[in-house]
Amino acid sequence: MRRVAITGAGQTVHASRRPDVTLGELCLEAIVPAVGESGLAWDEVDAVVFGCGPDLLQGVRNAYLPELVPLLGAAKPMLRIHTGGATGGSLFQAGATLVASGWARAVLVVGAEKASEPGDVQAVLNTMWNPLFEQPIGLNAINMLALQSVRQMHVHGYTLEHFAEVTAKNRRGGVRNPFAQLRQEVTVAEVLASEVIAWPIKALECCPRSDGACALVLVGDELAGRAPAPVRLRGMAECTDSMYIGDRLGDSLSEYIDATTLRAAAHDAYRQAGIGSPFDEIDVAEIYSPFPSAEMKACEAVGFCERGEADRLVETGALELGGVLPVNPSGGPMCANPIGATGLVRIAECVEQLRGTAGAHQVDGAARAIATSSGGSSQFYTVAVFGKEAP
Amino acid sequence: MTLRPVEVRGHLALEEHWDLRHRHALGRAGEAFARGVERGAIVAARCAGCRRVLLPPRVFCERCFCDTELFDFESREGELLSFTVVRMPFAGSPPTPFGIAYARLDGSDTALGALVEIDPDQADGGLAIGTRVELAILDSGFGMERLRYRPVR
Ligand SMILES: [Zn+2]
Numbered sequence: 358m359r360r361v362a363i364t365g366a367g368q369t370v371h372a373s374r375r376p377d378v379t380l381g382e383l384c385l386e387a388i389v390p391a392v393g394e395s396g397l398a399w400d401e402v403d404a405v406v407f408g409c410g411p412d413l414l415q416g417v418r419n420a421y422l423p424e425l426v427p428l429l430g431a432a433k434p435m436l437r438i439h440t441g442g443a444t445g446g447s448l449f450q451a452g453a454t455l456v457a458s459g460w461a462r463a464v465l466v467v468g469a470e471k472a473s474e475p476g477d478v479q480a481v482l483n484t485m486w487n488p489l490f491e492q493p494i495g496l497n498a499i500n501m502l503a504l505q506s507v508r509q510m511h512v513h514g515y516t517l518e519h520f521a522e523v524t525a526k527n528r529r530g531g532v533r534n535p536f537a538q539l540r541q542e543v544t545v546a547e548v549l550a551s552e553v554i555a556w557p558i559k560a561l562e563c564c565p566r567s568d569g570a571c572a573l574v575l576v577g578d579e580l581a582g583r584a585p586a587p588v589r590l591r592g593m594a595e596c597t598d599s600m601y602i603g604d605r606l607g608d609s610l611s612e613y614i615d616a617t618t619l620r621a622a623a624h625d626a627y628r629q630a631g632i633g634s635p636f637d638e639i640d641v642a643e644i645y646s647p648f649p650s651a652e653m654k655a656c657e658a659v660g661f662c663e664r665g666e667a668d669r670l671v672e673t674g675a676l677e678l679g680g681v682l683p684v685n686p687s688g689g690p691m692c693a694n695p696i697g698a699t700g701l702v703r704i705a706e707c708v709e710q711l712r713g714t715a716g717a718h719q720v721d722g723a724a725r726a727i728a729t730s731s732g733g734s735s736q737f738y739t740v741a742v743f744g745k746e747a748p
Numbered sequence: 749m750t751l752r753p754v755e756v757r758g759h760l761a762l763e764e765h766w767d768l769r770h771r772h773a774l775g776r777a778g779e780a781f782a783r784g785v786e787r788g789a790i791v792a793a794r795c796a797g798c799r800r801v802l803l804p805p806r807v808f809c810e811r812c813f814c815d816t817e818l819f820d821f822e823s824r825e826g827e828l829l830s831f832t833v834v835r836m837p838f839a840g841s842p843p844t845p846f847g848i849a850y851a852r853l854d855g856s857d858t859a860l861g862a863l864v865e866i867d868p869d870q871a872d873g874g875l876a877i878g879t880r881v882e883l884a885i886l887d888s889g890f891g892m893e894r895l896r897y898r899p900v901r
Contacts, residue, residue: 376759416764480839488772489782490804493892494848494861495834495841503832504850511877556833556872601804603850603859606829613830
């Protein structure tokens with residue numbers, strides 16, 4: 358397999374509503390700077406990999422694909438990918454595979470969402486589930502994560518305060534990040550006092566619905582030198598779990614609150630990257646965590662702590678900017694969640710960190726970074742590990 | 749489909765209402781389950797290889813890669829493995845507050861999600877993981893609407 362580098366990264370300022378642009382126009386705001394950074398001419402890009410969430414979120418079938426196709430001139434191939442919240446992570450894995458295989462020299466990867474367009478996002482997300490067994494019992498993105506949080510509280514002893522601490526930490530990140538949508542601090546007390554949406558999840562613990570886009574340019578070695586500071590892919594993996602949540606509760610092979618398949622993906626990515634002790638060797642993590650309990654679960658699964666011990670990471674401040682291993686210094690998905698782009702934003706943030714250009718949320722001297730994504734009812738997981746140096 | 753122009757924060761937008769009919773096939777296992785509920789039964793699947801009992805039923809075991817057989821599952825009691833109490837409604841949701849519970853019925857190897865009776869005055873609905881619940885089949889509604897977990901007192 359050929360080595361893969363990221364030579365261009367662009368993201369929009371994420372917002373609650375962008376009534377001034379179509380989805381395609383929003384994508385351009387991320388694509389133009391990404392291609393510009395890469396040092397490539399437009400027609401040197403060999404293919405586009407595009408993703409957004411369910412068509413119902415845009416209310417347009419094959420959401421604006423035709424707007425993006427002519428970008429690169431005639432006769433370039435295009436893929437669309439949708440793995441729910443993991444879409445951005447899957448887009449990256451697909452684009453990187455096209456480059457690694459030698460099929461393409463340069464691939465433009467684009468993720469985007471306009472979650473402001475439907476009247477009721479959670480009603481749209483409810484349609485993701487099986488119409489006979491799951492839709493009628495009221496599953497949506499919040500309720501599905503609430504089922505996870507309750508079980509973490511019971512099995513691991515995590516508390517409402519732990520979840521509120523993670524929320525406050527991420528919101529501090531949003532204050533520092535000019536691309537974030539939520540840029541106001543909240544206190545632990547404010548989180549705890551906010552209304553319950555689905556027990557035990559509070560209103561202030563829910564990610565916002567966002568309009569936003571993100572784009573990356575992925576290239577092989579021969580084009581990596583066109584950009585001043587290429588970021589290198591060191592390892593990546595994607596793992597998928599069983600369909601039904603109930604298959605993953607108290608099961609020896611797959612446990613909902615352990616993110617068993619995220620654990621497997623991380624293990625594989627670390628093996629490729631030569632990482633034996635992730636907590637010691639990784640400098641910064643951008644984790645797909647639309648809710649605080651998801652961040653704690655993911656920290657365990659990617660090996661930052663033992664199973665059920667993410668509460669210690671929260672209590673000791675290890676995950677804060679300035680802590681031992683900053684997690685989501687950008688504020689993460691809790692401060693902006695343009696669904697189809699969110700997983701790519703995690704990677705774009707890793708790129709900024711490794712270049713040293715993350716600004717107010719820069720982690721000093723960051724040389725190794727990890728990005729994750731998660732989608733479906735916690736079924737689709739991706740992990741990618743990046744470094745400044747080629748493997 | 750109807751489209752009409754509306755103003756959204758100073759920008760012209762087109763508001764669209766979809767009124768599309770879909771007819772979702774229930775599939776072999778799903779149809780057996782739905783017809784089972786109509787006659788007061790819970791249809792589960794048993795894997796011919798690993799002998800796991802699977803709820804919801806499905807026609808293929810993803811661990812053994814072999815067919816399953818469908819049968820009437822007798823047990824109506826089990827252990828609560830997770831739950832939530834939903835306070836915020838969305839379009840088409842059950843009336844709030846409502847509870848969602850996942851319980852593993854005795855003799856089953858997976859947990860079945862269903863609506864659960866709650867104490868609406870308690871934040872956690874008065875539910876607790878690890879407690880015993882029973883699965884009732886109500887007289888009205890279709891499919892999962894008719895199933896209801898209740899704490900065993
Ligand atoms: Zn089997």
